[in-house]
Amino acid sequence: MAVYTSxxxxxxxxxxxxxxxxxxxxxxxxxxxxxxEVQVDFETFIPAVSMVERMKPxxxxxxxxxxxxxTAAAMVDLKESIHY
Numbered sequence: 001m002a003v004y005t006s007x008x009x010x011x012x013x014x015x016x017x018x019x020x021x022x023x024x025x026x027x028x029x030x031x032x033x034x035x036x037e038v039q040v041d042f043e044t045f046i047p048a049v050s051m052v053e054r055m056k057p058x059x060x061x062x063x064x065x066x067x068x069x070x071t072a073a074a075m076v077d078l079k080e081s082i083h084y
Contacts, residue, residue, distance in 0.1 A: 002042070004040070004041045004042050006039070007038070007039070007040040007041070008070075010038045010039045010040070011038045011048065011051060011070070014033060014036045014037075014038050014048045015029075015033070015048075017036065018032040018033050018036060018048075019032060020032055020033075022060055022061060022062045022063055022065075022066065023059065023060060023061045023062065024059070024060055024066075025058060025059045025060075026052060026055065026057065026058045026059060026060070027058075029052050029060075029066075030049045030052055030053065033047075033048040033049045033052065034049060036048040036049075038051065051070065051073070052070075054073045054076075054077070055069045055070060055072075055073045056069060056072070056073070057069050
């Protein structure tokens with residue numbers, strides 16, 4: 001079974017395409033990403049905003065804070081998907 005490993009890279013490309021710069025609020029990120037999709041598996045694309053909507057903080061001072069929150073949200077999703 002092959003594992004798709006480019007999801008974070010594709011999300012980062014969507015962030016760059018949307019012109020995201022920090023500091024920024026979650027609402028501003030959602031507005032900028034509106035209409036963009038991210039490939040998260042070999043044949044699966046999801047709206048980029050769906051990835052941000054589940055993140056907890058409402059603002060991000062820098063990219064490190066943003067990607068820490070992104071990773072935390074992704075881990076919650078992973079745990080739920082494997083019933084951990």
